[in-house]
Amino acid sequence: MAPDDDRERMLEWVERVAMFCGDAWGLAPITGRILGWLLICTPAEQSAGEIADAIGASRASMTSNMRLLTSVGLVRRRTRQGERTTYYRIEDDAFEKVVRQRLAAFAAFGEIAEEALQFGGEDGERTRRIRSAQQSIALLTGPVA
Known part of the structure; x- marks a missing residue:
């Protein structure tokens, strides 16, 4: 070539x-x-x-x-x-840094989602949406507290 x-x-x-x-x-x-x-x-x-x-x-x-x-x-x-x-x-570790930053951002959002459960009350649909977000994040980062 x-x-x-x-x-x-x-x-x-x-x-x-x-x-x-x-x-x-x-x-x-x-x-x-x-x-x-x-x-x-x-x-x-x-x-x-x-x-x-x-x-x-x-x-x-x-x-x-x-x-x-x-x-x-x-x-x-x-x-x-x-x-x-x-x-x-x-x-040399540029893309490892990118991945770590993204995972940290997801973990931080998982913590924010945990706070949203206080708004769930008796609304099962809202709670399901929050839990769904948490489960998706946990697949990437590990269990959310």
């Missing part, structure tokens, strides 16, 4: 990641493209300019997206001695 064909396939895959991140996590497409590119790029550590060039993004759009990705711990930034350029790479 020619290098141009390979690059085209890689960029198509990056676009699929962008669509997934938007649909599943509500992220902007550019954020998903950055994640996708950092998963498959060589070298694994790249500057914002290199990433922007690779995915066809403006360098201005990179700043806020890189800040977001580094603040949630998915991407690590670093500088090299004697250079002013900042380099980025996806954290």
Whole structure:
């Protein structure tokens, strides 16, 4: 396969990641493209300019997206001695962090749902809906208190 064909396939895959991140996590497409590119790029550590060039993004759009990705711990930034350029790479445990954050959010909602039982009273249908939510959450996180 020619290098141009390979690059085209890689960029198509990056676009699929962008669509997934938007649909599943509500992220902007550019954020998903950055994640996708950092998963498959060589070298694994790249500057914002290199990433922007690779995915066809403006360098201005990179700043806020890189800040977001580094603040949630998915991407690590670093500088090299004697250079002013900042380099980025996806954290080795990036997706483990995503899963843990999602599970923690579900567990927190399970606790909120527990509080809703006080509104159930004699309304069996309302209580059933709350219990159904709790059971679904427990499948992911373990039993709700």
